[in-house]
Amino acid sequence: MNLYYVNGQYRNQDELGYLMHDFSCSDYQKMVIEELRESVRKIKTREKEKQEMCELLEEFAKSERAQGRLEGILEGKCEGQREEKISLAVNMTKMGFSLETISQILNCSIDSVKELLSSIKV
Numbered sequence: 001m002n003l004y005y006v007n008g009q010y011r012n013q014d015e016l017g018y019l020m021h022d023f024s025c026s027d028y029q030k031m032v033i034e035e036l037r038e039s040v041r042k043i044k045t046r047e048k049e050k051q052e053m054c055e056l057l058e059e060f061a062k063s064e065r066a067q068g069r070l071e072g073i074l075e076g077k078c079e080g081q082r083e084e085k086i087s088l089a090v091n092m093t094k095m096g097f098s099l100e101t102i103s104q105i106l107n108c109s110i111d112s113v114k115e116l117l118s119s120i121k122v
Contacts, residue, residue: 003076082116089116 010020018032028044031037043049060066085106092102103110 001072003073005077005080086116086120089113090120093117 006016006020008020008024011017019036022031022033022036025031028037028040031040043053085108088106089102092105097105099110099113103113106113106116
């Protein structure tokens, strides 16, 4: 399984920008992608589809598979955040920033910055 992170604030005039716009729309009528708009319209306006969707989501949320996926997503997110902090700490070190400044920017302790930097060769 591949996990991709996408900036939800992305709003360029391309397919990804339209998708991010549509995912954040609370009013399906303002959605740009016609197929998605139509699917959401059905779910939001037809009582039978609303009920089925609610039941499916509740069932999925209770399943072990969903719990495993959620744990995996959270684990991946934490690892991604750690890797990003490592990358930032390394770059700031190369630029001559002090450990104190790096810790303030990354919002963590100086010991945490030292730990991040020690996890790789600078």
